[in-house]
Amino acid sequence: MDLAEIFDELDPDEVVILFRLLYKDQAAEVFSYLSTGRRKAIVSAIHVKLLEHILDDLYFDDKIDFLEEMPANFVKSLIASAPPEERKMINQFLNYPDNSAGSLMTIEYVDLKKHMTVRQALDRIKAVGVDKETIYTCYVLDDTRRLEGIISLRRLVLSDEDQRIGDIMTNDVVLAEATDDQEEVAEMFRKYDLIAIPVVDAETRLIGIITIDDIMDVIDRENTEDFQKMAAMEPSDEAYLEAGVFHLARRRIVWLLVLMVSATFTGGIISRYTALLGAVVALASFIPMLMDSGGNAGSQSSTLIIRGIALGEIGLSDWPKVLWKELRVSLLVGLGLGAVNALRMVVIGQSDPALILTVGITLVCTIVVAKMVGGALPIAAKALGMDPAIMAGPLITTIVDAIALIIFFSIASALVL
Amino acid sequence: MDLAEIFDELDPDEVVILFRLLYKDQAAEVFSYLSTGRRKAIVSAIHVKLLEHILDDLYFDDKIDFLEEMPANFVKSLIASAPPEERKMINQFLNYPDNSAGSLMTIEYVDLKKHMTVRQALDRIKAVGVDKETIYTCYVLDDTRRLEGIISLRRLVLSDEDQRIGDIMTNDVVLAEATDDQEEVAEMFRKYDLIAIPVVDAETRLIGIITIDDIMDVIDRENTEDFQKMAAMEPSDEAYLEAGVFHLARRRIVWLLVLMVSATFTGGIISRYTALLGAVVALASFIPMLMDSGGNAGSQSSTLIIRGIALGEIGLSDWPKVLWKELRVSLLVGLGLGAVNALRMVVIGQSDPALILTVGITLVCTIVVAKMVGGALPIAAKALGMDPAIMAGPLITTIVDAIALIIFFSIASALVL
Numbered sequence: 001m002d003l004a005e006i007f008d009e010l011d012p013d014e015v016v017i018l019f020r021l022l023y024k025d026q027a028a029e030v031f032s033y034l035s036t037g038r039r040k041a042i043v044s045a046i047h048v049k050l051l052e053h054i055l056d057d058l059y060f061d062d063k064i065d066f067l068e069e070m071p072a073n074f075v076k077s078l079i080a081s082a083p084p085e086e087r088k089m090i091n092q093f094l095n096y097p098d099n100s101a102g103s104l105m106t107i108e109y110v111d112l113k114k115h116m117t118v119r120q121a122l123d124r125i126k127a128v129g130v131d132k133e134t135i136y137t138c139y140v141l142d143d144t145r146r147l148e149g150i151i152s153l154r155r156l157v158l159s160d161e162d163q164r165i166g167d168i169m170t171n172d173v174v175l176a177e178a179t180d181d182q183e184e185v186a187e188m189f190r191k192y193d194l195i196a197i198p199v200v201d202a203e204t205r206l207i208g209i210i211t212i213d214d215i216m217d218v219i220d221r222e223n224t225e226d227f228q229k230m231a232a233m234e235p236s237d238e239a240y241l242e243a244g245v246f247h248l249a250r251r252r253i254v255w256l257l258v259l260m261v262s263a264t265f266t267g268g269i270i271s272r273y274t275a276l277l278g279a280v281v282a283l284a285s286f287i288p289m290l291m292d293s294g295g296n297a298g299s300q301s302s303t304l305i306i307r308g309i310a311l312g313e314i315g316l317s318d319w320p321k322v323l324w325k326e327l328r329v330s331l332l333v334g335l336g337l338g339a340v341n342a343l344r345m346v347v348i349g350q351s352d353p354a355l356i357l358t359v360g361i362t363l364v365c366t367i368v369v370a371k372m373v374g375g376a377l378p379i380a381a382k383a384l385g386m387d388p389a390i391m392a393g394p395l396i397t398t399i400v401d402a403i404a405l406i407i408f409f410s411i412a413s414a415l416v417l
Numbered sequence: 418m419d420l421a422e423i424f425d426e427l428d429p430d431e432v433v434i435l436f437r438l439l440y441k442d443q444a445a446e447v448f449s450y451l452s453t454g455r456r457k458a459i460v461s462a463i464h465v466k467l468l469e470h471i472l473d474d475l476y477f478d479d480k481i482d483f484l485e486e487m488p489a490n491f492v493k494s495l496i497a498s499a500p501p502e503e504r505k506m507i508n509q510f511l512n513y514p515d516n517s518a519g520s521l522m523t524i525e526y527v528d529l530k531k532h533m534t535v536r537q538a539l540d541r542i543k544a545v546g547v548d549k550e551t552i553y554t555c556y557v558l559d560d561t562r563r564l565e566g567i568i569s570l571r572r573l574v575l576s577d578e579d580q581r582i583g584d585i586m587t588n589d590v591v592l593a594e595a596t597d598d599q600e601e602v603a604e605m606f607r608k609y610d611l612i613a614i615p616v617v618d619a620e621t622r623l624i625g626i627i628t629i630d631d632i633m634d635v636i637d638r639e640n641t642e643d644f645q646k647m648a649a650m651e652p653s654d655e656a657y658l659e660a661g662v663f664h665l666a667r668r669r670i671v672w673l674l675v676l677m678v679s680a681t682f683t684g685g686i687i688s689r690y691t692a693l694l695g696a697v698v699a700l701a702s703f704i705p706m707l708m709d710s711g712g713n714a715g716s717q718s719s720t721l722i723i724r725g726i727a728l729g730e731i732g733l734s735d736w737p738k739v740l741w742k743e744l745r746v747s748l749l750v751g752l753g754l755g756a757v758n759a760l761r762m763v764v765i766g767q768s769d770p771a772l773i774l775t776v777g778i779t780l781v782c783t784i785v786v787a788k789m790v791g792g793a794l795p796i797a798a799k800a801l802g803m804d805p806a807i808m809a810g811p812l813i814t815t816i817v818d819a820i821a822l823i824i825f826f827s828i829a830s831a832l833v834l
Contacts, residue, residue, distance in 0.1 A: 231720035249749040263706035287678035303648035332666040
């Protein structure tokens with residue numbers, strides 16, 4: 001990993017030269033940690049023999065990840081030279097959708113039989129374990145490769161050597177299917193404190209395992225995706241410094257366009273009140289403060305709810321609790337802001353009581369509405385099968401802006417004029 | 418875990434009744450997964466003998482977590498009845514600051530000696546392993562408990578039984594100190610794909626280990642903290658549904674107040690241009706769109722940079738790359754938005770070329786400034802030793818609002834009047 005980190009800071013040319021200097025066995029390990037850009041540079045420059053050696057040394061899941069990054073022609077020619085059995089397997093694994101359990105799993109696990117003794121099991125682990133991604137959880141299969149149970153190396157080492165695997169294995173196994181979403185799989189790891197999960201097909205035949213190091217990456221990626229969605233961007237896996245300018249611009253402009261066009265509506269509200277604005281010009285100067293406070297208050301609520309849903313702490317049925325809590329919090333926060341704002345207005349010399357009252361009432365109403373909207377929309381999104389992360393700051397702000405202005409001008413019409 | 422999940426959905430009274438029905442050994446495990454509220458209810462209702470049994474069964478890190486939640490008096494009386502050696506240890510562990518490596522570690526590890534053979538090591542693991550939190554990594558200590566190396570159970574099981582631990586152990590160990598920040602420790606796990614890390618004191622004496630299940634929680638908590646800071650809240654560990662209304666309000670109001678008072682400045686800009694606004698009332702209707710687009714564009718950039726810094730993908734020295742990239746992206750995005758906006762204005766009947774040009778130029782300038790500010794501030798915060806997550810949407814929006822309005826009115830003064 002430390003070598004890979006150094007490599008990622010070098011120019012592609014230098015990487016290729018240095019890579020050739022590595023021991024053959026080091027090469028595969030460093031390769032598995034490198035960024036896509038560096039890998040491509042190396043693949044195009046090294047001898048095909050060395051490449052084959054590296055690919056042989058990679059764990060199957062890392063090999064699949066690598067093949068997914070490479071151009072289709074390259075992958076085809078590589079697969080063509082593989083033995084038929086492996087070719088079939090590679091094609092099968094390449095076909096699992098991104099973000100599915102299937103795309104995370106590897107095939108290097110230890111399989112045992114129920115009738116084995118602990119001693120036989122340990123001998124088998126010793127014989128085959130060196131090439132396995134993990135030996136800490138072993139999988140007990142019947143003759144048709146159906147998963148009958150699992151047994152940890154811990155249990156094996158701590159058990160009497162003559163006990164039968166079938167008697168000491170765990171039958172009640174947490175497992176995933178290849179089509180499960182990777183987020184669900186991460187949730188299983190989190191909930192049950194596991195270090196590996198078996199993946200089975202519809203007949204509970206074991207087709208692979210997922211290990212926790214891959215799940216750590218998934219959790220990082222899923223969080224990154226949520227951060228990006230919540231900031232009104234289309235999510236992308238690509239590292240910022242490696243991403244192209246056009247790619248970045250495209251991911252950002254769509255939501256900005258949507259939100260900009262939505263703001264037409266907000267502008268329309270102001271247009272309707274130009275007479276009022278002309279009569280009391282001071283009103284205009286409060287628009288930014290009201291819009292921003294509403295938007296920020298709404299973002300706070302939606303962020304807490306989105307995160308609560310993501311961590312499984314808040315469910316659909318909690319919506320009455322959420323709204324009741326947001327109502328009380330927003331009244332407290334709104335009254336606090338209103339009081340400080342009144343003070344602020346007096347300090348900057350705007351001591352017209354009607355104006356102070358108008359701004360104060362608007363502020364309280366806006367905060368309450370913002371927090372109710374911010375609390376409700378993520379849960380509504382979840383109920384509709386959408387990603388709650390979309391209902392975050394930018395969208396909430398646009399909605400709350402319009403509501404804040406309507407409240408402001410309505411109250412101002414009544415009180416100030 | 419499944420039982421604990423059911424318990425967390427019940428009323429505290431029901432929890433106490435059901436908890437008494439558990440087998441003694443189940444009780445400790447379920448207890449370790451329960452929420453703080455449920456634990457308190459149980460502790461106040463069960464017999465002290467059962468409580469002592471549960472505490473005996475908990476791993477040391479879970480016990481410390483539990484004691485940290487409980488009232489000081491209760492902890493005192495519990496510790497008083499513990500043997501002196503354990504009392505000293507508990508007090509030491511309770512003193513590690515929150516968020517430090519010390520607060521995460523446990524003392525249930527397997528220690529080995531260099532001169533042992535693999536067979537002797539496996540025998541020792543068999544003898545002491547059942548009470549250890551992990552046996553998958555074992556720690557090789559000298560007579561003064563200094564850490565000389567580590568060896569994985571994998572290596573032990575796959576090695577010849579007569580080999581000496583000193584010959585096959587790993588000397589080059591990734592380790593943490595008790596005062597290290599938990600975020601740094603999580604980064605080590607992520608980077609080196611580890612399942613446990615040893616924690617040492619200043620003389621490299623082993624004082625505890627941290628296992629990956631606790632790190633998964635840390636990663637969740639750190640991400641939650643970032644989400645909260647980025648939405649202008651003071652971070653808190655407490656689950657939303659368990660948090661009190663006053664607690665929630667206090668965490669939210671501070672930043673809202675700061676941002677509201679900052680908006681005085683933005684309002685001041687509008688006040689200075691009331692003459693212009695009075696003359697061309699249509700200008701006011703573009704304020705929300707310009708403010709929102711700027712804020713959203715800035716949030717996008719700052720979110721990507723904050724996340725990149727958190728994942729270690731973007732470092733301080735990358736700032737020229739970031740600004741250059743943001744400049745190009747923002748020009749693309751700004752021109753795109755400007756073009757669509759011109760179309761939008763024509764469609765809604767505002768076809769005054771001077772007005773279209775004013776809004777268009779302002780839009781491009783605002784997006785460019787917003788994205789440069791959004792890209793620069795998180796890196797600046799990092800350079801100053803502050804948390805980049807503070808430089809997110811809400812703060813960026815407030816800054817960009819002011820800049821957007823100054824640009825807008827300056828251009829409008831020149832072009833429209």
